[in-house]
Amino acid sequence: MESYLEERFGGVQAKNSSEEALRRWRRLCSVVKNPKRRFRFTANLEKRGEAEAIKHANHEKLRVAVLVSKAALQFIQGLSLRSEYVVPEEVKAAGFQICADELGSIVEGHDSKKLIIHGGVDGIAEKLSTSKTDGLSTDEDSIKRRQDIYGVNKFTESEVRSFWVFVWEALQDTTLIILAVCAFVSLVVGIAMEGWPKGAHDGLGIVASILLVVFVTAASDYRQSLQFKDLDKEKKKIQVQVTRNGFRQRLSIYDLLPGDVVHLAIGDQVPADGLFISGFSLLINESSLTGESEPVAVNADNPFLLSGTKVQDGSCKMLVTTVGMRTQWGKLMATLSEGGDDETPLQVKLNGVATIIGQIGLFFAVITFIVLSQGLFSKKYHEGLLLSWSGDEALELLEHFAIAVTIVVVAVPEGLPLAVTLSLAFAMKKMMNDKALVRHLAACETMGSATTICSDKTGTLTTNHMAVVKACICGNIKEVNGPQNASKLCSELPEIVVKTLLESIFNNTGGEVVFNQDGKYQILGTPTETALLEFALALGGDFKSKRDETKIVKVEPFNSTKKRMSVILELPGGGRRAHCKGASEIVLAACDKFIDDTGSVHPLDKTTADKLNGIIDSFAGEALRTLCLAYREMEEGFSILDHIPSQGYTCIGVVGIKDPVRPGVRESVATCQAAGIMVRMVTGDNINTAKAIARECGILTEEGIAIEGPEFREKSLDELLKLVPKIQVMARSSPLDKHTLVKHLRTTFNDVVAVTGDGTNDAPALHEADIGLAMGIAGTEVRISHIH
Numbered sequence: 001m002e003s004y005l006e007e008r009f010g011g012v013q014a015k016n017s018s019e020e021a022l023r024r025w026r027r028l029c030s031v032v033k034n035p036k037r038r039f040r041f042t043a044n045l046e047k048r049g050e051a052e053a054i055k056h057a058n059h060e061k062l063r064v065a066v067l068v069s070k071a072a073l074q075f076i077q078g079l080s081l082r083s084e085y086v087v088p089e090e091v092k093a094a095g096f097q098i099c100a101d102e103l104g105s106i107v108e109g110h111d112s113k114k115l116i117i118h119g120g121v122d123g124i125a126e127k128l129s130t131s132k133t134d135g136l137s138t139d140e141d142s143i144k145r146r147q148d149i150y151g152v153n154k155f156t157e158s159e160v161r162s163f164w165v166f167v168w169e170a171l172q173d174t175t176l177i178i179l180a181v182c183a184f185v186s187l188v189v190g191i192a193m194e195g196w197p198k199g200a201h202d203g204l205g206i207v208a209s210i211l212l213v214v215f216v217t218a219a220s221d222y223r224q225s226l227q228f229k230d231l232d233k234e235k236k237k238i239q240v241q242v243t244r245n246g247f248r249q250r251l252s253i254y255d256l257l258p259g260d261v262v263h264l265a266i267g268d269q270v271p272a273d274g275l276f277i278s279g280f281s282l283l284i285n286e287s288s289l290t291g292e293s294e295p296v297a298v299n300a301d302n303p304f305l306l307s308g309t310k311v312q313d314g315s316c317k318m319l320v321t322t323v324g325m326r327t328q329w330g331k332l333m334a335t336l337s338e339g340g341d342d343e344t345p346l347q348v349k350l351n352g353v354a355t356i357i358g359q360i361g362l363f364f365a366v367i368t369f370i371v372l373s374q375g376l377f378s379k380k381y382h383e384g385l386l387l388s389w390s391g392d393e394a395l396e397l398l399e400h401f402a403i404a405v406t407i408v409v410v411a412v413p414e415g416l417p418l419a420v421t422l423s424l425a426f427a428m429k430k431m432m433n434d435k436a437l438v439r440h441l442a443a444c445e446t447m448g449s450a451t452t453i454c455s456d457k458t459g460t461l462t463t464n465h466m467a468v469v470k471a472c473i474c475g476n477i478k479e480v481n482g483p484q485n486a487s488k489l490c491s492e493l494p495e496i497v498v499k500t501l502l503e504s505i506f507n508n509t510g511g512e513v514v515f516n517q518d519g520k521y522q523i524l525g526t527p528t529e530t531a532l533l534e535f536a537l538a539l540g541g542d543f544k545s546k547r548d549e550t551k552i553v554k555v556e557p558f559n560s561t562k563k564r565m566s567v568i569l570e571l572p573g574g575g576r577r578a579h580c581k582g583a584s585e586i587v588l589a590a591c592d593k594f595i596d597d598t599g600s601v602h603p604l605d606k607t608t609a610d611k612l613n614g615i616i617d618s619f620a621g622e623a624l625r626t627l628c629l630a631y632r633e634m635e636e637g638f639s640i641l642d643h644i645p646s647q648g649y650t651c652i653g654v655v656g657i658k659d660p661v662r663p664g665v666r667e668s669v670a671t672c673q674a675a676g677i678m679v680r681m682v683t684g685d686n687i688n689t690a691k692a693i694a695r696e697c698g699i700l701t702e703e704g705i706a707i708e709g710p711e712f713r714e715k716s717l718d719e720l721l722k723l724v725p726k727i728q729v730m731a732r733s734s735p736l737d738k739h740t741l742v743k744h745l746r747t748t749f750n751d752v753v754a755v756t757g758d759g760t761n762d763a764p765a766l767h768e769a770d771i772g773l774a775m776g777i778a779g780t781e782v783r784i785s786h787i788h
């Protein structure tokens with residue numbers, strides 16, 4: 001049986017099965033009684049094809065639009081442009097100067113010419129009566145008006161189907177139809193022969209059983225569909241950071257309106273169509289929309305952002321122009337809303353079993369029919385009356401036929417595959433109660449067979465609530481947890497050092513300190529950023545005034561490959577200064593000077609460098625995440641189009657950030673190990689920090705290996721073969737290293753690999769894994785907080 005199944009239904013995997021394999025096995029199941037039912041909740045291959053076609057068309061459209069736009073731009077340079085655009089009355093009446101269609105054609109068509117005619121991003125913001133800095137000013141009434149003119153950011157979804165649709169679907173079962181015909185004939189013949197009501201007994205019996213089957217089936221299908229709807233809703237709850245009324249806040253993507261100012265960072269999905277206001281090193285991956293995997297640089301010259309695409313690098317502020325069904329993404333989602341999931345291997349197998357049993361059932365039904373009717377036929381044959389049948393005889397034959405059909409009805413375990421779907425859905429629901437959102441049915445199934453878990457550290461093993469607890473500024477190590485310690489540190493440091501430190505932390509950050517409506521401050525940003533900002537606030541810094549002192553002219557945001565972030569500031573007295581912060585040993589290696597405890601700058605000699613490295617190691621040994629802060633004065637000739645230099649910095653200091661291990665992690669790791677699952681830690685953090693935490697969690701043992709990403713990268717295939725099984729900790733890994741490790745484990749060692757990560761730097765590995773467990777916890781935006 002196993003080999004038979006493998007031969008016919010093999011090739012369908014838990015993840016990323018080829019379309020051909022999916023089609024083939026569906027064809028093989030064609031004997032099933034009601035394919036519509038059996039393939040409910042599985043991928044609708046036709047719809048997928050349609051979606052692919054839309055993507056392809058999008059790709060072409062965009063390509064042409066960009067070319068046309070470029071040509072037009074060259075042509076119009078130097079000309080003064082007049083607009084032929086007329087604002088529709090109802091738009092004017094609502095207080096806006098531009099209609100939704102025009103906005104759509106600008107952004108979706110990448111129409112730079114029209115954009116210029118409308119006065120660029122500023123012009124559009126004004127016409128949408130919003131502010132680029134403060135966002136929309138909202139009151140009930142204005143939101144309503146905006147929605148009326150521009151729509152809401154929701155996609156049409158397939159409607160909840162009524163119970164009767166399910167009844168109708170259940171009725172489409174071939175065997176039930178045959179039975180219904182039998183019932184009809186039986187009723188007609190019976191009543192003709194024996195009269196009402198005596199002759200109708202048999203027929204009515206069949207009708208009753210058909211109704212029973214249909215209603216029970218329909219009821220259970222209906223309940224299932226409601227449950228799926230619930231899960232679906234949960235999957236779509238995504239929040240973004242928006243500035244409204246001058247306050248930065250979190251908002252559901254459903255509440256976005258044209259005119260909103262949205263803050264996007266690496267890993268985010270663009271929630272609506274819009275225009276780039278400001279930002280740095282923004283790279284957008286448009287593959288979900290166009291199928292094109294090469295990322296596109298979005299900046300003031302190419303300011304068009306399309307909904308559904310992903311921020312691959314950098315960060316930006318965006319002005320929303322088009323929402324919901326008016327965007328290409330909306331149209332794509334509408335097509336895909338019933339695209340469904342790929343079937344899981346277990347479903348495929350059970351469907352196979354059901355099909356085989358169905359065939360066997362069919363065989364026996366035919367035999368039964370032949371055996372039962374054989375007496376009747378031979379009698380008639382002997383009498384030579386094969387062509388003339390009495391009502392009684394016909395009824396008897398019909399009865400035999402009905403019995404045969406009943407055998408098929410009973411024998412084919414039609415509900416079997418559906419039972420899997422149901423139980424998986426049930427598992428999903430249960431996991432949701434545990435705050436885990438399962439994206440794909442198959443995940444629940446595969447999860448049970450995992451042999452290796454590659455876990456990231458931050459946020460998965462640790463709580464992700466970070467705080468600076470130690471700092472080494474000007475060469476002196478200080479405990480700095482708590483405001484008293486911080487202010488003490490502040491009073492001990494030379495003024496110039498505090499000034500530089502605050503300038504560095506407040507400007508060189510992806511986060512922000514904002515005041516909300518109640519006048520309370522709130523720190524936004526990743527946990528690492530928030531910890532640093534908190535530290536600077538405790539030192540007595542004031543975010544806003546510090547920001548106003550200098551002007552940020554260039555930013556290279558943090559990403560996990562570089563592991564550092566840099567900015568360039570324009571100083572009030574002229575001149576420019578670069579600030580850099582990041583993975584401590586990497587940033588320290590970029591320093592050739594340091595500030596001493598009097599505040600004067602000295603060349604960084606070997607002894608001091610060793611001493612600083614020792615401090616980093618000692619912080620890391622205490623399981624602290626370490627960050628090094630440095631700055632550098634820029635020469636005259638530096639152009640902001642150049643890269644921020646990677647060398648020649650002056651070290652300000654090193655901070656140690658505590659991120660405690662989650663309670664219960666040690667036990668969980670032990671449980672996994674007892675179940676024969678190997679747990680590995682793959683992290684972007686310093687090797688000593690990683691080791692300390694891995695020991696604390698029970699991941700790193702005596703025989704295990706801890707390796708750094710750059711070293712891992714250099715290994716030959718042979719070395720890897722020996723090394724990989726023993727790797728328990730991989731530190732300073734880049735997103736690609738994580739991916740490579742997972743790939744090796746899966747292909748070379750045939751492991752079933754589960755990967756956990758927070759979705760940004762872990763995305764490639766999550767994608768490669770058999771099961772990706774993406775965590776969206778505390779602070780980090782729920783980016784891919786779901787299980788693939």
Ligand SMILES: Nc1ncnc2c1ncn2[C@@H]1O[C@H](COP(=O)(O)OP(=O)(O)OP(=O)(O)O)[C@@H](O)[C@H]1O
Nearest residue numbers: 456457458528558560563565581582583683684685
């Ligand atoms: N916002 C930031 N700016 C500068 N450096 C940072 C920032 N955040 C983290 N780092 C540095 O980068 C390192 C971690 O990088 P990375 O993002 O690859 O790992 P992670 O995702 O935080 O860790 P894990 O893989 O365990 O979840 C940290 O050790 C820290 O030194």
Ligand SMILES: [Ca+2]
Nearest residue numbers: 456458757758
């Ligand atoms: Ca991470």
